[in-house]
Amino acid sequence: MKISTGKGEITIFALLAIWSVSAVTSLPGLAISPILEDLSRIFPSASQLEIQMLTSLPSLLIIPFVLLSGWLSVRGGESLRLLAVGLAIFFASGLACIFAKDIRLLIVASCIMGAGAGIAVPYSTGLVVRYFTGDARVQQLGISSAVNNLSLVLATAVVGWIATRDWHLAFTVYLLPAVSLVMLLALRGVKSAPEPKESDQLRQSKIQWGRLAGLSVLYFIITFTTLVITFYLSFLLEKYHFPQELSSVMISLFFLAIMLPGLILNLIISRVRSMTIFVSLCLIVVGLLLVGTVPDVPLMTLGVVLTGVGYGVLQPIIYDKTAIIAPPETATKALSVVMTVNYVAVVVCPFVVDFAERLFRQKEESFPFVASAVLVAMVAFLSLLMRKSFVLGLDDSYYSSKK
Numbered sequence: 001m002k003i004s005t006g007k008g009e010i011t012i013f014a015l016l017a018i019w020s021v022s023a024v025t026s027l028p029g030l031a032i033s034p035i036l037e038d039l040s041r042i043f044p045s046a047s048q049l050e051i052q053m054l055t056s057l058p059s060l061l062i063i064p065f066v067l068l069s070g071w072l073s074v075r076g077g078e079s080l081r082l083l084a085v086g087l088a089i090f091f092a093s094g095l096a097c098i099f100a101k102d103i104r105l106l107i108v109a110s111c112i113m114g115a116g117a118g119i120a121v122p123y124s125t126g127l128v129v130r131y132f133t134g135d136a137r138v139q140q141l142g143i144s145s146a147v148n149n150l151s152l153v154l155a156t157a158v159v160g161w162i163a164t165r166d167w168h169l170a171f172t173v174y175l176l177p178a179v180s181l182v183m184l185l186a187l188r189g190v191k192s193a194p195e196p197k198e199s200d201q202l203r204q205s206k207i208q209w210g211r212l213a214g215l216s217v218l219y220f221i222i223t224f225t226t227l228v229i230t231f232y233l234s235f236l237l238e239k240y241h242f243p244q245e246l247s248s249v250m251i252s253l254f255f256l257a258i259m260l261p262g263l264i265l266n267l268i269i270s271r272v273r274s275m276t277i278f279v280s281l282c283l284i285v286v287g288l289l290l291v292g293t294v295p296d297v298p299l300m301t302l303g304v305v306l307t308g309v310g311y312g313v314l315q316p317i318i319y320d321k322t323a324i325i326a327p328p329e330t331a332t333k334a335l336s337v338v339m340t341v342n343y344v345a346v347v348v349c350p351f352v353v354d355f356a357e358r359l360f361r362q363k364e365e366s367f368p369f370v371a372s373a374v375l376v377a378m379v380a381f382l383s384l385l386m387r388k389s390f391v392l393g394l395d396d397s398y399y400s401s402k403k
Contacts (some may be wrong), residue, residue: 006136008193013186015140020122020180021083022090022144022402023151024090027173028058028117029361030329032110035167039103042167046103054107057348058114061345065118072077074329083127084184086119087177096176100260113174120177124148126332129323130192133199135266137323141316142262149259149312153252160248172200192328200324207334208325215325216341221379223345224352225313225372226239226284229254229291229304231349236365240295257308262316269317274387274394281380283310285373292369321390 002009032055035042039051069086073079093113100106102151117290128140155173165169193301195202234247281304290303326334354370360367379392387393 004136005132005193006134007132007196007199010190011186012133014131014190015163015182017180017183018127018140019144019147021087021120021127022045022147023347024177025099025117025121025124026085026148027176028110028113028151029055030128030202031296032170033208035163035170036169039172043103050107053102053201054110057107058117059347060111060205061111061114062118062121063113063347066121066336066343067342069119070122070126071223073122073336079123079126079130079332080184080187083120083123084124084181086116087181087184087270089113089116089178090120091175091181092116093169094177096169097153097174097273098173102335116177122332122336125167125323125335127187129319129331129335130328131190133195133201138209138316138320139205139266141319142265145183145312145316145319146259146262149262151260153255156248156252180294195328201328201331203328204325204327206327207330211325212334212337215318215322216338216381218379218391219315219338220341220345221375222284222314223282223342224310224349225288225376226254226307227306227345227349228288228350228368228372232353232365232368233291233304234291236369238294242297244317246297250301253301254304254308258312261309261312265316267311268313269394275397276317276394277392278380278383280310280313280378281383283307283313288373288376292366292373312340317394326389329331384392 001012003012003015032039039046041056045048065086067289069082090113093109093116096109097106097113100109108380115174125141125144128144128338130136132140155176159170159173162172218337230251233250234244237247238245287303287305289308290306292303294300320336322334322338323331353371356371357363357367360370360371383392390394
């Protein structure tokens, strides 16, 4: 079976290999989440600092290795080999985590995993950009985002279940890169067809760094503001005396909501057209306000879903725009810059929110949600005024073919 790429065809097995990379790049740190509260009991001699290092250091290490991998990707023929190295490091460190009996060994293995995952991350979108173009690329970037978030939801549920039997088993989720390594064989010898003459990428002689900076800022803002759901929802539910089990259910719905738009992204763009970014930002604003200000479970759940849908539309569009502003041979390099922003937002979110709470002397659990909604509302207003601009809008050439 052959899959149209917009500039040729690839086999279904090659496409599954690309999807498999998207499925594993969100896994680092996942196994720790269900056992986070139990780490002090599991490692009674471990300090609070060591437990914090176990959760934060891997994310920090991902950042430089994403950039490094993106810079090395310009060598073209070395890309799949580099991806294989990253996945192999990811797998080996995950195996080490399963057998680690000391917190320090677990920290070292997790940090190495961060490095391996960082090497692989740019290719979760870079491979889509390499093999697809035009509408086919937009569709596949949406599906790639959907696969990423679906794997996160499913893996979280599985890890939470097996971790109750033996905490070591939680780390078996880190063995999934072995599947991607095997499936990469389907991409060996599969060359990317040349970009068609009308391709936006062929009009670029180098990366447009100004536009890349604008896309990075937009991506940081939407990632940072939507992250408050995963970081602060449980505190808000506790304030309202709602069952804490609701937190995991709502966060799972959040990631599922991010996933769904990716499956019909071309349809959404063809219907909403130049207002796509504005409408998506408005969904995030309404969603965050519902979560942060309405103490009602159905409405809070609706808010979580709306926030996820808004983010789920914007993420693949930002990835596609990033590909457009770079020549084909440097597209993965440009994507690595934008994707780094995601991990920077994850690392700095708690610190920035804490600083803002101190600055405005706010201790209310709703503050992160309301403040984030205000920030996104400001960006939404700008996007309404600048809906014909490259970063904050969509021009006719972007959605006309999706009618």
